[in-house]
Amino acid sequence: MSTRVRTRIGSLELANPILTASGCGGTGRELAQFTELGRLGAFVTTSVMTRPRAGRPTPRAAETPSGLLTAMGLPGPGIEGFLEHELPWLAEQDVPVIVSIAGDSVEEFAELARRLREVPGVAAIEVNVACPNVQDRGRMFAWHPGAAASVVRAVRSHARPGVPVLAKLTPDVTDIVTIALACVDAGADGLTLINTVEGMAIDPRTLRPALTGVSGGLSGPAIRPIAIRCVYQVHAALPRTPIIGVGGVATGLDALEFILAGASAVAVGTTLFHDPAAAPRILRELDEALAARRVGRLADAVGLAHRPTGHVPPQVRPEPDGPAAPAPGEVKERLP
Template sequence: MNRAQQTRAAGPSLAVEIAGLHLKNPVMPASGTFGYGEEYAPFFNLDELGAIITKGLSLRPKAGNPTPRIAETTSGMLNAIGLQNVGIDAFMRDKMPFLRQFHTPVIVNFFGNTLDEYGEMARRLADLPEVAAAELNISCPNVKAGGIVFGTDPGAAAEVVALVRRHLRQPLIVKLTPNVTDITVMARAVEEAGADAISCINTLTGMAVDIRTRRPRLANLTGGLSGPAIRPLAVRMVYQVVRTVKVPVIGVGGIMRAEDALEFLIAGARAVQVGTANFVDPGAMPAIIAGLEKYCREQGVTDINQVIGSLKTEG
Protein backbone atom coordinates (compact mmCIF):
# COMPACT_ATOMS: atom_id res chain seq x y z
CA MET A 1 0.00 0.00 0.00
CA ASN A 2 1.50 3.33 -1.03
CA ARG A 3 1.35 6.52 1.08
CA ALA A 4 -1.72 7.89 -0.75
CA GLN A 5 -3.60 4.63 -0.17
CA GLN A 6 -2.59 4.62 3.50
CA THR A 7 -3.90 8.18 3.89
CA ARG A 8 -7.25 7.26 2.33
CA ALA A 9 -7.52 4.20 4.56
CA ALA A 10 -6.73 6.20 7.68
CA GLY A 11 -9.19 8.96 6.81
CA PRO A 12 -8.63 12.70 6.59
CA SER A 13 -6.29 14.35 9.08
CA LEU A 14 -7.99 16.80 11.43
CA ALA A 15 -4.77 17.74 13.23
CA VAL A 16 -3.93 21.42 13.61
CA GLU A 17 -1.26 23.46 15.36
CA ILE A 18 -1.91 26.50 17.53
CA ALA A 19 1.09 28.44 18.84
CA GLY A 20 3.21 25.31 19.10
CA LEU A 21 0.39 23.14 20.47
CA HIS A 22 -0.32 20.05 18.40
CA LEU A 23 -4.04 19.24 18.52
CA LYS A 24 -5.54 16.05 17.13
CA ASN A 25 -8.49 18.09 15.84
CA PRO A 26 -9.55 21.76 15.94
CA VAL A 27 -12.46 21.38 18.40
CA MET A 28 -12.39 22.45 22.05
CA PRO A 29 -14.91 23.76 24.59
CA ALA A 30 -15.34 27.45 25.25
CA SER A 31 -14.35 28.42 28.76
CA GLY A 32 -17.22 28.52 31.21
CA THR A 33 -19.34 25.98 29.32
CA PHE A 34 -17.45 22.81 30.21
CA GLY A 35 -16.77 23.14 33.93
CA TYR A 36 -13.41 21.56 34.70
CA GLY A 37 -13.90 18.61 32.34
CA GLU A 38 -15.16 16.09 34.87
CA GLU A 39 -18.76 17.22 34.42
CA TYR A 40 -18.81 15.99 30.80
CA ALA A 41 -16.76 12.82 31.24
CA PRO A 42 -19.89 10.61 31.64
CA PHE A 43 -20.97 11.56 28.12
CA PHE A 44 -17.82 10.92 26.05
CA ASN A 45 -14.09 10.30 26.26
CA LEU A 46 -12.39 13.68 26.73
CA ASP A 47 -9.45 12.41 24.67
CA GLU A 48 -11.69 12.86 21.63
CA LEU A 49 -11.24 16.63 21.91
CA GLY A 50 -8.49 18.74 20.41
CA ALA A 51 -8.01 20.47 23.77
CA ILE A 52 -9.80 21.01 27.07
CA ILE A 53 -10.36 24.58 28.25
CA THR A 54 -11.23 25.04 31.89
CA LYS A 55 -13.73 27.34 33.50
CA GLY A 56 -12.06 30.70 34.14
CA LEU A 57 -9.84 30.72 37.22
CA SER A 58 -8.90 33.48 39.61
CA LEU A 59 -6.45 33.68 42.50
CA ARG A 60 -9.18 33.19 45.08
CA PRO A 61 -12.56 31.40 44.90
CA LYS A 62 -15.37 33.50 43.49
CA ALA A 63 -19.06 32.98 44.23
CA GLY A 64 -20.35 34.78 41.16
CA ASN A 65 -23.53 36.78 40.75
CA PRO A 66 -26.91 36.25 42.44
CA THR A 67 -29.62 34.29 40.64
CA PRO A 68 -31.32 34.31 38.21
CA ARG A 69 -28.17 34.42 36.11
CA ILE A 70 -29.13 32.52 32.96
CA ALA A 71 -31.97 33.42 30.58
CA GLU A 72 -32.90 31.79 27.29
CA THR A 73 -33.33 34.15 24.34
CA THR A 74 -34.29 33.70 20.70
CA SER A 75 -31.54 31.52 19.19
CA GLY A 76 -29.30 32.17 22.16
CA MET A 77 -28.68 32.51 25.85
CA LEU A 78 -27.87 35.33 28.23
CA ASN A 79 -25.61 34.53 31.15
CA ALA A 80 -24.36 36.57 34.06
CA ILE A 81 -22.64 33.82 36.05
CA GLY A 82 -20.09 36.31 37.31
CA LEU A 83 -17.03 34.11 36.71
CA GLN A 84 -17.84 31.77 39.59
CA ASN A 85 -14.88 29.44 40.16
CA VAL A 86 -13.04 27.43 42.80
CA GLY A 87 -9.80 29.43 42.63
CA ILE A 88 -6.41 28.19 41.47
CA ASP A 89 -5.46 26.39 44.69
CA ALA A 90 -8.61 24.26 44.76
CA PHE A 91 -8.30 23.68 41.01
CA MET A 92 -4.84 22.18 41.40
CA ARG A 93 -5.82 20.16 44.45
CA ASP A 94 -9.27 18.91 43.41
CA LYS A 95 -9.64 19.26 39.63
CA MET A 96 -6.24 18.76 38.02
CA PRO A 97 -5.78 15.15 39.23
CA PHE A 98 -8.78 14.13 37.13
CA LEU A 99 -7.50 15.92 34.03
CA ARG A 100 -4.06 14.29 34.29
CA GLN A 101 -5.46 10.97 33.10
CA PHE A 102 -6.12 12.33 29.62
CA HIS A 103 -3.69 12.93 26.76
CA THR A 104 -5.61 15.97 25.55
CA PRO A 105 -3.83 19.31 26.18
CA VAL A 106 -5.30 21.32 29.06
CA ILE A 107 -5.67 25.07 28.50
CA VAL A 108 -6.44 27.12 31.61
CA ASN A 109 -8.57 30.21 31.15
CA PHE A 110 -7.82 32.85 33.80
CA PHE A 111 -8.61 36.41 34.79
CA GLY A 112 -7.99 39.09 37.38
CA ASN A 113 -9.43 42.38 38.56
CA THR A 114 -6.08 44.16 38.76
CA LEU A 115 -2.78 43.97 36.94
CA ASP A 116 -1.21 42.47 40.06
CA GLU A 117 -3.76 39.65 40.09
CA TYR A 118 -3.15 38.89 36.41
CA GLY A 119 0.60 38.83 37.01
CA GLU A 120 0.32 36.55 40.01
CA MET A 121 -1.93 34.13 38.11
CA ALA A 122 0.59 34.01 35.26
CA ARG A 123 3.40 33.23 37.69
CA ARG A 124 1.37 30.46 39.29
CA LEU A 125 0.40 28.89 35.98
CA ALA A 126 3.97 29.07 34.67
CA ASP A 127 5.01 26.56 37.33
CA LEU A 128 2.39 23.97 36.37
CA PRO A 129 3.70 21.47 33.78
CA GLU A 130 0.20 20.02 33.38
CA VAL A 131 -0.98 23.28 31.83
CA ALA A 132 -0.25 23.21 28.09
CA ALA A 133 -1.32 26.81 27.45
CA ALA A 134 -3.23 29.64 29.07
CA GLU A 135 -6.17 31.63 27.74
CA LEU A 136 -6.27 35.17 29.06
CA ASN A 137 -9.73 36.65 29.68
CA ILE A 138 -9.43 40.43 29.38
CA SER A 139 -13.19 41.06 29.50
CA CYS A 140 -12.88 42.11 33.15
CA PRO A 141 -12.98 45.54 34.80
CA ASN A 142 -9.78 47.01 36.19
CA VAL A 143 -10.93 47.94 39.69
CA LYS A 144 -7.91 50.21 40.14
CA ALA A 145 -8.64 52.20 36.97
CA GLY A 146 -12.22 53.26 37.50
CA GLY A 147 -13.68 49.95 36.31
CA ILE A 148 -12.58 50.24 32.69
CA VAL A 149 -12.66 46.82 31.03
CA PHE A 150 -9.14 45.73 30.08
CA GLY A 151 -10.36 44.35 26.77
CA THR A 152 -12.06 47.51 25.53
CA ASP A 153 -9.02 49.78 25.69
CA PRO A 154 -5.99 48.96 23.48
CA GLY A 155 -3.53 50.43 25.97
CA ALA A 156 -4.96 48.55 28.93
CA ALA A 157 -5.17 45.32 26.94
CA ALA A 158 -1.56 45.62 25.78
CA GLU A 159 -0.40 46.33 29.31
CA VAL A 160 -2.01 43.25 30.84
CA VAL A 161 -0.91 40.99 27.95
CA ALA A 162 2.70 42.21 28.20
CA LEU A 163 2.71 41.62 31.96
CA VAL A 164 1.32 38.10 31.62
CA ARG A 165 3.70 37.29 28.76
CA ARG A 166 6.70 38.17 30.94
CA HIS A 167 5.70 35.66 33.61
CA LEU A 168 4.10 32.85 31.61
CA ARG A 169 6.23 30.08 30.06
CA GLN A 170 3.41 28.40 28.13
CA PRO A 171 1.75 29.67 24.94
CA LEU A 172 -0.57 32.61 25.63
CA ILE A 173 -3.99 32.82 23.97
CA VAL A 174 -5.82 36.12 24.42
CA LYS A 175 -9.62 36.07 24.27
CA LEU A 176 -11.09 39.23 22.77
CA THR A 177 -14.38 40.88 23.65
CA PRO A 178 -16.63 41.93 20.75
CA ASN A 179 -17.93 44.90 22.75
CA VAL A 180 -15.62 47.35 20.99
CA THR A 181 -15.81 49.69 18.01
CA ASP A 182 -13.10 47.94 15.98
CA ILE A 183 -11.90 44.49 17.05
CA THR A 184 -8.88 44.68 14.72
CA VAL A 185 -7.43 47.48 16.84
CA MET A 186 -7.60 45.24 19.90
CA ALA A 187 -6.16 42.31 17.95
CA ARG A 188 -3.13 44.33 16.85
CA ALA A 189 -2.60 45.60 20.39
CA VAL A 190 -2.52 42.16 22.00
CA GLU A 191 -0.41 40.65 19.21
CA GLU A 192 2.21 43.37 19.55
CA ALA A 193 2.17 42.91 23.34
CA GLY A 194 3.04 39.22 23.07
CA ALA A 195 -0.07 37.10 22.39
CA ASP A 196 0.80 33.78 20.75
CA ALA A 197 -2.80 33.26 19.56
CA ILE A 198 -6.15 35.02 19.71
CA SER A 199 -9.59 33.59 20.43
CA CYS A 200 -12.63 35.57 19.42
CA ILE A 201 -15.25 36.32 20.24
CA ASN A 202 -16.34 36.42 23.87
CA THR A 203 -20.03 37.13 24.53
CA LEU A 204 -21.86 40.32 23.52
CA THR A 205 -23.45 42.37 26.28
CA GLY A 206 -27.24 42.01 26.21
CA MET A 207 -30.38 42.39 28.29
CA ALA A 208 -33.80 40.76 28.47
CA VAL A 209 -36.97 41.94 30.23
CA ASP A 210 -39.83 39.89 31.69
CA ILE A 211 -42.86 41.79 30.35
CA ARG A 212 -45.19 40.40 33.04
CA THR A 213 -43.10 41.41 36.04
CA ARG A 214 -41.48 44.30 34.15
CA ARG A 215 -38.18 43.33 35.66
CA PRO A 216 -34.88 42.28 34.06
CA ARG A 217 -34.65 38.53 33.54
CA LEU A 218 -31.17 38.54 35.04
CA ALA A 219 -30.43 39.69 38.59
CA ASN A 220 -27.32 41.38 37.21
CA LEU A 221 -29.52 43.35 34.74
CA THR A 222 -27.22 42.56 31.80
CA GLY A 223 -25.34 39.45 30.71
CA GLY A 224 -23.33 37.92 27.93
CA LEU A 225 -25.23 36.83 24.82
CA SER A 226 -24.08 33.58 23.22
CA GLY A 227 -25.50 30.95 20.89
CA PRO A 228 -26.46 30.82 17.18
CA ALA A 229 -27.74 34.41 17.23
CA ILE A 230 -24.20 35.78 17.43
CA ARG A 231 -22.52 33.46 14.92
CA PRO A 232 -22.62 35.77 11.87
CA LEU A 233 -21.07 38.54 13.95
CA ALA A 234 -18.41 36.17 15.25
CA VAL A 235 -17.54 34.87 11.78
CA ARG A 236 -17.18 38.43 10.52
CA MET A 237 -14.90 39.41 13.39
CA VAL A 238 -12.78 36.28 13.01
CA TYR A 239 -12.37 37.02 9.31
CA GLN A 240 -11.27 40.59 10.12
CA VAL A 241 -8.84 39.52 12.82
CA VAL A 242 -7.30 36.77 10.65
CA ARG A 243 -6.56 39.40 8.00
CA THR A 244 -5.05 41.73 10.60
CA VAL A 245 -2.67 39.58 12.64
CA LYS A 246 -0.07 36.92 11.96
CA VAL A 247 -0.76 34.79 15.04
CA PRO A 248 -3.33 31.96 14.78
CA VAL A 249 -6.97 32.71 15.54
CA ILE A 250 -9.48 30.47 17.32
CA GLY A 251 -13.11 31.07 16.32
CA VAL A 252 -15.84 31.21 18.96
CA GLY A 253 -19.52 32.06 18.80
CA GLY A 254 -22.69 30.10 18.20
CA ILE A 255 -21.20 26.86 16.88
CA MET A 256 -23.83 24.13 17.17
CA ARG A 257 -22.82 21.71 14.40
CA ALA A 258 -19.97 20.89 12.04
CA GLU A 259 -21.29 23.24 9.35
CA ASP A 260 -21.02 26.13 11.79
CA ALA A 261 -17.46 25.22 12.72
CA LEU A 262 -16.56 25.04 9.03
CA GLU A 263 -17.68 28.63 8.50
CA PHE A 264 -15.03 29.76 10.99
CA LEU A 265 -12.34 27.48 9.56
CA ILE A 266 -12.98 28.58 5.99
CA ALA A 267 -12.87 32.20 7.18
CA GLY A 268 -9.37 31.51 8.53
CA ALA A 269 -9.69 30.29 12.11
CA ARG A 270 -7.25 27.48 12.87
CA ALA A 271 -9.48 25.98 15.57
CA VAL A 272 -12.88 26.55 17.15
CA GLN A 273 -14.45 26.62 20.58
CA VAL A 274 -17.93 25.26 21.29
CA GLY A 275 -19.94 26.85 24.10
CA THR A 276 -23.72 27.09 24.31
CA ALA A 277 -24.15 23.88 22.30
CA ASN A 278 -22.70 21.92 25.24
CA PHE A 279 -25.72 22.90 27.35
CA VAL A 280 -28.14 21.78 24.65
CA ASP A 281 -26.34 18.51 23.86
CA PRO A 282 -23.45 17.20 26.01
CA GLY A 283 -22.30 15.21 22.99
CA ALA A 284 -22.17 18.21 20.67
CA MET A 285 -18.38 18.34 20.31
CA PRO A 286 -17.84 14.68 19.35
CA ALA A 287 -20.66 15.11 16.81
CA ILE A 288 -18.97 18.20 15.39
CA ILE A 289 -15.65 16.36 15.11
CA ALA A 290 -17.35 13.48 13.28
CA GLY A 291 -19.07 16.02 11.03
CA LEU A 292 -15.75 17.65 10.12
CA GLU A 293 -14.34 14.27 9.12
CA LYS A 294 -17.44 13.49 7.08
CA TYR A 295 -17.19 16.85 5.29
CA CYS A 296 -13.54 16.23 4.42
CA ARG A 297 -14.35 12.80 3.03
CA GLU A 298 -17.19 14.17 0.91
CA GLN A 299 -15.06 17.05 -0.38
CA GLY A 300 -12.03 14.88 -1.08
CA VAL A 301 -9.99 16.77 1.50
CA THR A 302 -7.16 14.77 3.06
CA ASP A 303 -6.11 17.41 5.60
CA ILE A 304 -8.34 19.92 7.43
CA ASN A 305 -5.61 22.52 6.94
CA GLN A 306 -6.61 22.58 3.26
CA VAL A 307 -9.96 24.01 4.38
CA ILE A 308 -8.58 26.63 6.77
CA GLY A 309 -8.54 30.08 5.18
CA SER A 310 -10.00 28.81 1.88
CA LEU A 311 -12.70 31.48 1.65
CA LYS A 312 -13.26 32.72 -1.90
CA THR A 313 -14.09 36.42 -2.06
CA GLU A 314 -13.45 37.07 -5.73
CA GLY A 315 -14.72 35.66 -9.00
Protein backbone atom coordinates (compact mmCIF):
# COMPACT_ATOMS: atom_id res chain seq x y z
CA MET A 1 0.00 0.00 0.00
CA SER A 2 1.26 3.49 -0.84
CA THR A 3 2.36 6.05 1.74
CA ARG A 4 -0.47 8.25 0.41
CA VAL A 5 -2.82 6.87 3.07
CA ARG A 6 -0.69 7.50 6.17
CA THR A 7 -2.46 9.59 8.80
CA ARG A 8 -2.22 10.85 12.36
CA ILE A 9 -4.56 10.91 15.35
CA GLY A 10 -2.85 13.35 17.67
CA SER A 11 0.56 11.91 18.51
CA LEU A 12 -0.42 8.51 17.09
CA GLU A 13 0.87 7.90 13.57
CA LEU A 14 -1.01 5.25 11.58
CA ALA A 15 0.05 3.44 8.42
CA ASN A 16 -3.49 3.85 7.09
CA PRO A 17 -6.83 5.34 8.20
CA ILE A 18 -8.95 2.15 8.31
CA LEU A 19 -9.83 1.06 11.85
CA THR A 20 -12.36 -1.30 13.36
CA ALA A 21 -15.30 0.22 15.21
CA SER A 22 -15.52 -0.68 18.89
CA GLY A 23 -17.42 -3.92 19.46
CA CYS A 24 -17.37 -4.97 15.80
CA GLY A 25 -14.07 -6.86 15.67
CA GLY A 26 -14.67 -9.07 18.68
CA THR A 27 -11.54 -9.57 20.76
CA GLY A 28 -9.50 -9.51 17.57
CA ARG A 29 -9.14 -13.28 17.43
CA GLU A 30 -12.42 -13.66 15.58
CA LEU A 31 -11.51 -11.07 12.95
CA ALA A 32 -7.99 -12.46 12.55
CA GLN A 33 -9.48 -15.62 11.02
CA PHE A 34 -10.49 -13.57 7.98
CA THR A 35 -7.94 -10.76 7.69
CA GLU A 36 -4.48 -9.92 8.99
CA LEU A 37 -4.89 -7.39 11.79
CA GLY A 38 -1.56 -5.81 10.87
CA ARG A 39 -3.18 -4.51 7.68
CA LEU A 40 -5.47 -2.28 9.75
CA GLY A 41 -4.55 1.25 10.71
CA ALA A 42 -5.56 0.31 14.27
CA PHE A 43 -7.76 -2.17 16.12
CA VAL A 44 -10.35 -0.66 18.46
CA THR A 45 -11.44 -2.97 21.26
CA THR A 46 -14.91 -3.59 22.61
CA SER A 47 -15.64 -1.12 25.41
CA VAL A 48 -14.02 -2.46 28.58
CA MET A 49 -15.59 -1.91 32.00
CA THR A 50 -14.24 -2.60 35.49
CA ARG A 51 -16.34 -5.74 36.03
CA PRO A 52 -17.30 -8.61 33.71
CA ARG A 53 -20.67 -8.24 32.03
CA ALA A 54 -22.82 -10.84 30.28
CA GLY A 55 -24.77 -8.20 28.40
CA ARG A 56 -28.48 -8.16 27.70
CA PRO A 57 -30.47 -11.34 27.12
CA THR A 58 -31.41 -12.28 23.57
CA PRO A 59 -32.82 -11.15 21.25
CA ARG A 60 -30.40 -8.24 21.26
CA ALA A 61 -29.95 -7.68 17.52
CA ALA A 62 -32.41 -7.10 14.68
CA GLU A 63 -31.82 -6.30 11.03
CA THR A 64 -33.44 -3.17 9.64
CA PRO A 65 -33.41 -1.65 6.13
CA SER A 66 -29.77 -0.72 5.40
CA GLY A 67 -28.84 -1.17 9.04
CA LEU A 68 -28.59 -3.20 12.20
CA LEU A 69 -30.35 -2.49 15.50
CA THR A 70 -28.52 -3.77 18.60
CA ALA A 71 -28.83 -3.60 22.37
CA MET A 72 -25.87 -5.71 23.46
CA GLY A 73 -25.40 -4.28 26.94
CA LEU A 74 -21.59 -4.02 26.61
CA PRO A 75 -20.71 -7.68 27.29
CA GLY A 76 -17.07 -8.24 28.18
CA PRO A 77 -14.55 -9.79 30.56
CA GLY A 78 -13.94 -6.69 32.66
CA ILE A 79 -10.59 -4.99 33.02
CA GLU A 80 -8.93 -7.92 34.82
CA GLY A 81 -9.82 -10.43 32.12
CA PHE A 82 -8.96 -7.95 29.39
CA LEU A 83 -5.50 -7.24 30.76
CA GLU A 84 -4.79 -10.92 31.41
CA HIS A 85 -6.14 -12.56 28.25
CA GLU A 86 -7.01 -10.06 25.51
CA LEU A 87 -4.48 -7.22 25.49
CA PRO A 88 -1.34 -9.44 25.56
CA TRP A 89 -2.56 -11.30 22.45
CA LEU A 90 -3.45 -8.07 20.66
CA ALA A 91 -0.05 -6.59 21.52
CA GLU A 92 1.56 -9.40 19.49
CA GLN A 93 -0.45 -8.68 16.31
CA ASP A 94 1.64 -5.80 14.93
CA VAL A 95 -1.31 -3.40 15.00
CA PRO A 96 -1.86 -0.28 17.14
CA VAL A 97 -4.49 -1.04 19.78
CA ILE A 98 -6.99 1.62 20.79
CA VAL A 99 -8.67 0.54 24.03
CA SER A 100 -12.29 1.63 24.35
CA ILE A 101 -13.47 2.10 27.94
CA ALA A 102 -16.93 2.60 29.42
CA GLY A 103 -18.24 3.18 32.91
CA ASP A 104 -21.27 3.93 35.05
CA SER A 105 -19.53 6.75 36.88
CA VAL A 106 -16.68 9.22 36.53
CA GLU A 107 -14.80 7.23 39.14
CA GLU A 108 -15.06 4.03 37.09
CA PHE A 109 -13.65 5.77 34.01
CA ALA A 110 -10.79 7.15 36.11
CA GLU A 111 -10.05 3.69 37.54
CA LEU A 112 -9.93 2.17 34.06
CA ALA A 113 -7.53 4.85 32.85
CA ARG A 114 -5.35 4.28 35.91
CA ARG A 115 -5.26 0.51 35.28
CA LEU A 116 -4.18 1.11 31.67
CA ARG A 117 -1.57 3.72 32.54
CA GLU A 118 1.45 1.44 32.94
CA VAL A 119 0.31 -1.32 30.59
CA PRO A 120 2.32 -1.71 27.37
CA GLY A 121 0.49 -2.04 24.07
CA VAL A 122 -2.07 0.76 24.52
CA ALA A 123 -1.76 3.15 21.58
CA ALA A 124 -4.74 5.32 22.56
CA ILE A 125 -7.81 5.31 24.80
CA GLU A 126 -11.29 5.82 23.40
CA VAL A 127 -13.65 7.15 26.06
CA ASN A 128 -17.16 5.90 25.37
CA VAL A 129 -19.15 8.67 27.02
CA ALA A 130 -22.21 7.48 25.08
CA CYS A 131 -23.10 4.99 27.81
CA PRO A 132 -25.46 5.37 30.81
CA ASN A 133 -24.53 7.56 33.75
CA VAL A 134 -26.18 5.91 36.76
CA GLN A 135 -25.39 8.96 38.87
CA ASP A 136 -27.81 10.92 36.69
CA ARG A 137 -30.75 8.48 36.47
CA GLY A 138 -29.42 6.56 33.47
CA ARG A 139 -28.70 9.53 31.22
CA MET A 140 -25.70 9.34 28.92
CA PHE A 141 -22.64 11.37 29.87
CA ALA A 142 -22.55 12.51 26.22
CA TRP A 143 -25.97 14.16 26.54
CA HIS A 144 -24.52 16.99 28.64
CA PRO A 145 -21.31 18.94 27.96
CA GLY A 146 -20.43 19.18 31.65
CA ALA A 147 -20.89 15.45 32.27
CA ALA A 148 -18.93 14.47 29.17
CA ALA A 149 -16.15 16.88 30.08
CA SER A 150 -15.90 15.51 33.63
CA VAL A 151 -15.29 12.01 32.27
CA VAL A 152 -12.70 13.14 29.73
CA ARG A 153 -10.90 15.23 32.36
CA ALA A 154 -10.74 12.26 34.75
CA VAL A 155 -9.40 9.92 32.06
CA ARG A 156 -6.85 12.46 30.83
CA SER A 157 -5.54 13.03 34.36
CA HIS A 158 -5.04 9.29 34.96
CA ALA A 159 -3.92 8.17 31.48
CA ARG A 160 -0.27 7.86 30.58
CA PRO A 161 1.10 11.16 29.25
CA GLY A 162 1.47 11.08 25.49
CA VAL A 163 -1.25 8.48 24.96
CA PRO A 164 -4.08 10.12 22.97
CA VAL A 165 -7.49 10.25 24.66
CA LEU A 166 -10.42 10.18 22.24
CA ALA A 167 -14.02 10.99 23.20
CA LYS A 168 -16.69 8.93 21.44
CA LEU A 169 -19.90 10.94 21.10
CA THR A 170 -23.54 10.18 20.38
CA PRO A 171 -25.54 11.93 17.65
CA ASP A 172 -28.63 11.84 19.87
CA VAL A 173 -28.14 15.39 21.14
CA THR A 174 -29.43 18.80 20.16
CA ASP A 175 -25.97 20.20 19.36
CA ILE A 176 -23.06 17.77 19.05
CA VAL A 177 -20.62 20.66 18.49
CA THR A 178 -21.20 21.94 22.02
CA ILE A 179 -20.42 18.49 23.45
CA ALA A 180 -17.33 18.17 21.25
CA LEU A 181 -16.01 21.57 22.34
CA ALA A 182 -16.47 20.65 26.00
CA CYS A 183 -14.58 17.37 25.55
CA VAL A 184 -11.65 19.03 23.77
CA ASP A 185 -11.50 21.78 26.40
CA ALA A 186 -11.36 19.01 29.04
CA GLY A 187 -8.32 17.41 27.40
CA ALA A 188 -9.54 15.14 24.61
CA ASP A 189 -6.87 14.79 21.93
CA GLY A 190 -9.41 13.65 19.34
CA LEU A 191 -13.01 12.61 18.79
CA THR A 192 -14.83 9.53 17.50
CA LEU A 193 -18.01 10.45 15.60
CA ILE A 194 -20.46 8.83 15.88
CA ASN A 195 -21.84 6.13 18.11
CA THR A 196 -25.08 4.43 17.09
CA VAL A 197 -28.37 6.30 16.68
CA GLU A 198 -31.12 5.28 19.09
CA GLY A 199 -33.92 3.40 17.35
CA MET A 200 -36.55 0.74 17.80
CA ALA A 201 -38.21 -2.06 15.85
CA ILE A 202 -41.40 -4.03 16.53
CA ASP A 203 -41.72 -7.63 15.40
CA PRO A 204 -45.03 -8.00 13.47
CA ARG A 205 -45.11 -11.72 14.27
CA THR A 206 -44.95 -11.37 18.05
CA LEU A 207 -46.45 -7.86 18.13
CA ARG A 208 -43.74 -6.96 20.64
CA PRO A 209 -40.47 -4.97 20.51
CA ALA A 210 -37.86 -6.88 18.49
CA LEU A 211 -35.22 -6.37 21.20
CA THR A 212 -35.44 -7.33 24.86
CA GLY A 213 -34.03 -3.91 25.66
CA VAL A 214 -36.96 -2.36 23.72
CA SER A 215 -34.82 0.29 22.01
CA GLY A 216 -31.28 -0.11 20.72
CA GLY A 217 -28.54 1.46 18.67
CA LEU A 218 -28.92 1.70 14.90
CA SER A 219 -25.77 1.25 12.84
CA GLY A 220 -24.88 0.58 9.20
CA PRO A 221 -25.35 2.53 5.95
CA ALA A 222 -28.67 3.93 7.19
CA ILE A 223 -26.86 6.29 9.59
CA ARG A 224 -24.01 7.39 7.30
CA PRO A 225 -25.63 10.72 6.32
CA ILE A 226 -26.09 11.53 10.02
CA ALA A 227 -22.47 10.65 10.77
CA ILE A 228 -21.20 12.73 7.84
CA ARG A 229 -23.22 15.70 9.06
CA CYS A 230 -21.77 15.38 12.57
CA VAL A 231 -18.19 15.09 11.32
CA TYR A 232 -18.68 18.08 9.01
CA GLN A 233 -20.14 20.27 11.76
CA VAL A 234 -17.52 19.36 14.35
CA HIS A 235 -14.61 19.77 11.94
CA ALA A 236 -15.91 23.23 11.04
CA ALA A 237 -15.78 24.20 14.72
CA LEU A 238 -12.58 22.28 15.59
CA PRO A 239 -10.51 22.06 12.39
CA ARG A 240 -7.31 21.09 14.24
CA THR A 241 -8.88 18.27 16.26
CA PRO A 242 -8.44 14.77 14.76
CA ILE A 243 -11.70 12.94 14.11
CA ILE A 244 -12.36 9.24 13.57
CA GLY A 245 -15.47 8.97 11.41
CA VAL A 246 -17.80 6.04 12.10
CA GLY A 247 -21.15 5.08 10.64
CA GLY A 248 -21.96 2.93 7.63
CA VAL A 249 -18.54 2.67 5.99
CA ALA A 250 -18.74 -0.14 3.42
CA THR A 251 -16.61 1.11 0.50
CA GLY A 252 -13.60 3.27 -0.20
CA LEU A 253 -15.84 6.06 -1.43
CA ASP A 254 -17.74 5.94 1.88
CA ALA A 255 -14.41 6.41 3.65
CA LEU A 256 -13.48 9.25 1.30
CA GLU A 257 -16.75 11.01 2.10
CA PHE A 258 -15.87 11.02 5.81
CA ILE A 259 -12.38 12.31 5.07
CA LEU A 260 -13.69 15.13 2.89
CA ALA A 261 -16.06 16.05 5.73
CA GLY A 262 -13.13 16.33 8.14
CA ALA A 263 -12.16 12.89 9.45
CA SER A 264 -8.51 11.85 9.61
CA ALA A 265 -9.45 8.16 9.93
CA VAL A 266 -12.56 5.99 9.60
CA ALA A 267 -13.77 2.95 11.50
CA VAL A 268 -15.56 0.03 9.88
CA GLY A 269 -18.26 -1.59 11.96
CA THR A 270 -21.48 -3.26 10.80
CA THR A 271 -19.94 -4.17 7.43
CA LEU A 272 -17.59 -6.58 9.23
CA PHE A 273 -20.50 -8.74 10.36
CA HIS A 274 -21.28 -9.84 6.80
CA ASP A 275 -17.86 -9.18 5.23
CA PRO A 276 -15.17 -9.66 7.90
CA ALA A 277 -12.41 -9.25 5.30
CA ALA A 278 -13.75 -5.85 4.17
CA ALA A 279 -11.06 -3.59 5.69
CA PRO A 280 -8.25 -4.29 3.16
CA ARG A 281 -10.69 -3.88 0.28
CA ILE A 282 -11.96 -0.55 1.63
CA LEU A 283 -8.38 0.64 2.07
CA ARG A 284 -7.49 -0.33 -1.50
CA GLU A 285 -10.57 1.43 -2.85
CA LEU A 286 -9.77 4.54 -0.82
CA ASP A 287 -6.19 4.62 -2.07
CA GLU A 288 -7.41 4.27 -5.66
CA ALA A 289 -9.98 7.03 -5.15
CA LEU A 290 -7.33 9.40 -3.79
CA ALA A 291 -4.97 8.59 -6.66
CA ALA A 292 -7.74 9.13 -9.23
CA ARG A 293 -8.31 12.59 -7.77
CA ARG A 294 -4.58 13.35 -7.74
CA VAL A 295 -4.46 13.59 -3.95
CA GLY A 296 -0.84 12.97 -2.97
CA ARG A 297 -1.47 12.71 0.78
CA LEU A 298 -4.58 11.78 2.70
CA ALA A 299 -4.01 14.85 4.88
CA ASP A 300 -4.60 17.04 1.80
CA ALA A 301 -8.14 15.64 1.51
CA VAL A 302 -9.13 16.00 5.18
CA GLY A 303 -11.89 18.61 5.35
CA LEU A 304 -11.61 19.42 1.63
CA ALA A 305 -15.39 19.72 1.38
CA HIS A 306 -15.19 22.82 3.58
CA ARG A 307 -12.99 24.76 1.18
CA PRO A 308 -14.40 27.09 -1.47
CA THR A 309 -13.99 25.69 -4.98
CA GLY A 310 -11.28 28.19 -5.85
CA HIS A 311 -9.23 27.17 -2.82
CA VAL A 312 -8.93 23.48 -3.70
CA PRO A 313 -5.23 22.69 -4.32
CA PRO A 314 -4.61 22.82 -8.09
CA GLN A 315 -3.16 19.32 -8.18
CA VAL A 316 -6.39 17.88 -6.73
CA ARG A 317 -8.98 16.99 -9.34
CA PRO A 318 -12.59 17.05 -8.04
CA GLU A 319 -13.47 13.81 -9.81
CA PRO A 320 -11.82 11.29 -12.13
CA ASP A 321 -11.72 11.98 -15.85
CA GLY A 322 -14.97 11.02 -17.57
CA PRO A 323 -17.60 12.38 -19.93
CA ALA A 324 -17.85 16.13 -19.66
CA ALA A 325 -20.92 17.39 -17.85
CA PRO A 326 -23.38 19.21 -20.12
CA ALA A 327 -23.52 22.96 -19.92
CA PRO A 328 -26.55 24.45 -18.13
CA GLY A 329 -28.05 25.59 -21.45
CA GLU A 330 -27.74 22.10 -22.91
CA VAL A 331 -29.57 20.59 -19.96
CA LYS A 332 -32.38 23.12 -20.29
CA GLU A 333 -32.78 22.41 -23.99
CA ARG A 334 -33.19 18.69 -23.33
CA LEU A 335 -35.90 19.14 -20.76
CA PRO A 336 -39.46 18.57 -21.98
